[in-house]
Amino acid sequence: MRQHITAIAALLFSTLIFLMGNGLLGTLTPVRGHLAGFSEIAIGIIGSAYYAGFVFGCYAGPRLLRRIGHIRAFSVAAGITATSALLQPMAVNVGAWIFARVLFGFAASIVFMAIESWLNDRSTNETRGFVFSSYMAVNYGGLVIGQGFFVTGAPDSFELFNLAAIFYAVCLIPVAFTRLPQPSPPSVLRMRPMRIFRIAPVGVAGCAAVGFANGAVWTLAPLYAQGHGLKHGLLALFMIGFTLGGALMQVPAGRLSDRMDRRYLIAAVCFGAAALGLALAEFGGRGPITALVLMALLGTVVLPLYGLSVAHANDRLPRADFVEASATLLLTNALAAVIGPTFAAFVMARAGTQTLFIVTASTHLALALFTIIRIRMKEAPPQETREPFEPLPQQASPAALELDPRGPEAA
Secondary structure (H helix, E strand, O other), X not given: OHHHHHHHHHHHHHHHHHHHHHHHHHHXXXXXXXXXXXXXXXXXXXXXXXXXXXXXXXXXXXXXXXXXXXXXXXXXXXXXXXXXXXXXXXXXXXXXXXXXXXXXXXXXXXXXXXXXXXXXXXXXXXXXXXXXXXXXXXXXXXXXXXXXXXXXXXXXXXXXXXXXXXXXXXXXHXXXXXXOOOOOOOOOOOOOHHHHHHHOHHHHHHHHHHHXXXXXXXXXXXXXXXXXXXXXXXXXXXXXXXXXXXXXXXXXXXXXXXXXXXXXXXXXXXXXXXXHHHHHHHHHHHOHHHHHHHHHHHHHHHOOHHHHHHHHHHHOOOHHHHHHHHXXXXXXXXXXXXXXHHXXXXXXXXXXXXXXXXXXXXXXXXXXXXXXHHHHHOOOOOHHHOOOOOOOOOOOXXXXXXXXXXXXXXX
């Protein structure tokens, strides 16, 4: 095992550094845009631009990896992310930032795809679970550390954008030094969303709702924090609490779902998310401690929801369809995330920043009601067809799905 850890350490270290940049830039972009006088709608569109670029990269990435190889593709994509981070403080206008975030999303998906397919290539049936859990820990750890770096500079200066660009440049170094052979490029996966919806409508609806609501939160929650008096360090803690709460609850929620019809837990989680969203809208302005606690609690319920939805869908599908189904759900999630930030920003522009969490609460409530209707219409899948829950990163490419221990490669 020690030898295997050493072999993939460079890939995980590069991933950690890259996600530190993502955690920092994801918080910094809406804050800096707000300070520059961008409207809520403009910031929402900028957030949607990232997810649009990400979706495009998921389709173009396999072809690029096949054409130039993993190391070159990773290097090109990391260079693009550094360039787009530096472009933002150089051209502080909405059009330039939309372009920069589309470019960044496209490149980020290729970075994830190169790393994930490489990790999958280096995994065996015995080590796949360890590699996947290590990758998940690095995902959340990198985001949390990067969000913490928000306090190291002034958001209206070049400093933090430069720091994010440094992270994207430095993440090239471990990969450049690795001796691992390059894997075969990932295949272009077939997508049949209507087939998956007919078999597991709650799974598809859940992934869409998570993308819509969480895309809005990642993009616009810093504006909510600013509007409620949370500055600098408190704003960073606000986002860290959300991320860390979700990271800590992934496994407990998943293990609980293994013992029951997952739809009951999905409905319960959605009711909890709706209640906490309404609480943030109503009471978040009463003091920083209240806002921080409520946001951390919100993270504990909304971030595991994606993994629960994917797990439910795959309970109803043959194991041979796992990668195709999970890729379809991932793209469903990402497409919904393109819409969520812009829609929520329009509502916020008309009715105030607190309505961000009214939008997310309404989304979760709708999913809860739909899930209850489906429970009454369709019985639970038989226990023998169910696979144990595995946490899933929302910000991942379809290549990560082949690394999942539930996939057909591990059968």
